[in-house]
Amino acid sequence: MTFARQRLRHEFAVRHVTVRRVSRIVPSIVRVTFGGKDLDGFASAGPADHVKVFFPDHQSGMLVVPTVTPEGIRPPESGTPIARDYTPLAFRPAADGDPAELDIDFVLHGDEGPASAWAVRATPGDVVAIGGPRGSQLAPEGIGRLILVADETALPAASKWLDAVGPSVPVTALFDVADDSVSAYLPAAVAGRVDARWLSRASGLSDPSGASPVEVALRALRPIGEDTFVFLAGEAGTLIPLRHYLRRELGLPQEQVVVSGYWKRGVVALDHHAPVDPSDPD
Ligand SMILES: Cc1cc2nc3c(=O)[nH]c(=O)nc-3n(C[C@H](O)[C@H](O)[C@H](O)COP(=O)(O)OP(=O)(O)OC[C@H]3O[C@@H](n4cnc5c(N)ncnc54)[C@H](O)[C@@H]3O)c2cc1C
Structure with missing residues (x-):
């Protein structure tokens, strides 16, 4: 048997999104629900898709992200992005006046990593950026x-x-x-x-x-x-x-x-x- 899998490409975008809700699913995993206009056009169709989540520097609060230009992805002019890979668990497009939402589950493993350290403190109103997914494999x-x-x-x-x-x-x-x-x-x-x-x-x-x-x-x-x-x-x-x-x-x-x-x-x-x-x- 062959396991042929269809691949879809998505236009790459870096989206600024705002935390809308945070819920503890189990003691070691927090579900963060993001919203924002930038989520319009977000697509994820593959079970193992991933996005890059860009986090603000915990000291300066600065969120450094690359820029998407018609010529490609340009690195930021100053600063180093802080980004980790995450699975876009559930995306709900805007409908009937309700804005689009994206759920991501973060494992909390302590403060030694910027992603986990951010997630344990995530609060409605916090802003991160999300790059991708670039494609989906069904x-x-x-x-x-x-x-x-x-x-x-x-x-x-x-x-x-x-x-x-x-x-x-x-x-x-x-x-x-x-x-x-x-x-x-x-x-x-x-x-x-x-x-x-x-x-x-x-x-x-x-x-x-x-x-x-x-x-x-x-x-x-x-x-x-x-x-x-x-x-x-x-x-x-x-x-x-x-x-x-x-x-x-x-x-x-x-x-x-x-x-x-x-x-x-x-x-x-x-x-x-x-x-x-x-x-x-x-
Ligand atoms: C395709 C893909 C999808 C992913 N999806 C998810 C997802 O949906 N949810 C999710 O929580 N993670 C997911 N991950 C894993 C996540 O990207 C890593 O755990 C990441 O290293 C977390 O970043 P950090 O800043 O917390 O730690 P880092 O700065 O990367 O690492 C700091 C230290 O923490 C350790 N560490 C990292 N992760 C863990 C962990 N989970 N448990 C214990 N120690 C750890 C490292 O070994 C290192 O010593 C995914 C990874 C990939 C590649």
Whole structure:
């Protein structure tokens, strides 16, 4: 089976948006709802789309962004942008007098990163800028089964995958989370149609070989049929043995297994285009 996926291109824009609402979805994740005229024309059609969120400098309050010109993207004349990648979870276009809104879920992991430090203090009226998405890659047609492996940062992408494939496709989701409190993330209606396993890192469990709970759970899903599509995203180091198992031990082709490092322990602003396993790039 081939997993041909349609790609859509979007005109690149940097949009200034204002925080309208903030809600704690689970203790470690905050949902920020942005609004503003600039959201007109925003589009995101792919489950793993991402935007660049530009944050103000926490000391000066200055928000530095590149400029989009007919000739291309021009870097700012002064200052360095502070930007990180995020999943545009839900976009609601303006309708019946209600303005457009965009939801983004931020994992709170402390103050060592500007994005997390901003999100924990986000308040209605705060302004950030959002660049992209530049394009969307749609879910493949005709998937027989979907396997999702996600940590907290990829829960928004996992939600979008569930929407993208619809209720007719059986989904098994392995969620690699800090503790049991995160399992309240999925709304009940969504949680009811997915075989979700919440694997708590706090349990400290690993099997005698040293494999993590998520690796043990993934290995237990065997056999993985040729119509099964697998999406894995989260901490890059955690993904290395999972990718190795799927691609090298099972020999699944690249188009059947998408592996995306969303962050890496000890690395600031990970470039997610870099190979997850530098010793075994695709
Ligand atoms: C395509 C894509 C989509 C993404 N979507 C989302 C999303 O929807 N929601 C979301 O929360 N994140 C998402 N991420 C991950 C997010 O971009 C990173 O976690 C980012 O590093 C956070 O920036 P920061 O400024 O908080 O930390 P950074 O300044 O980048 O890093 C500072 C330190 O914090 C550590 N760190 C970074 N993230 C985490 C974390 N989650 N837990 C623990 N330590 C961490 C780093 O290893 C580093 O040591 C996505 C990433 C990609 C590539």
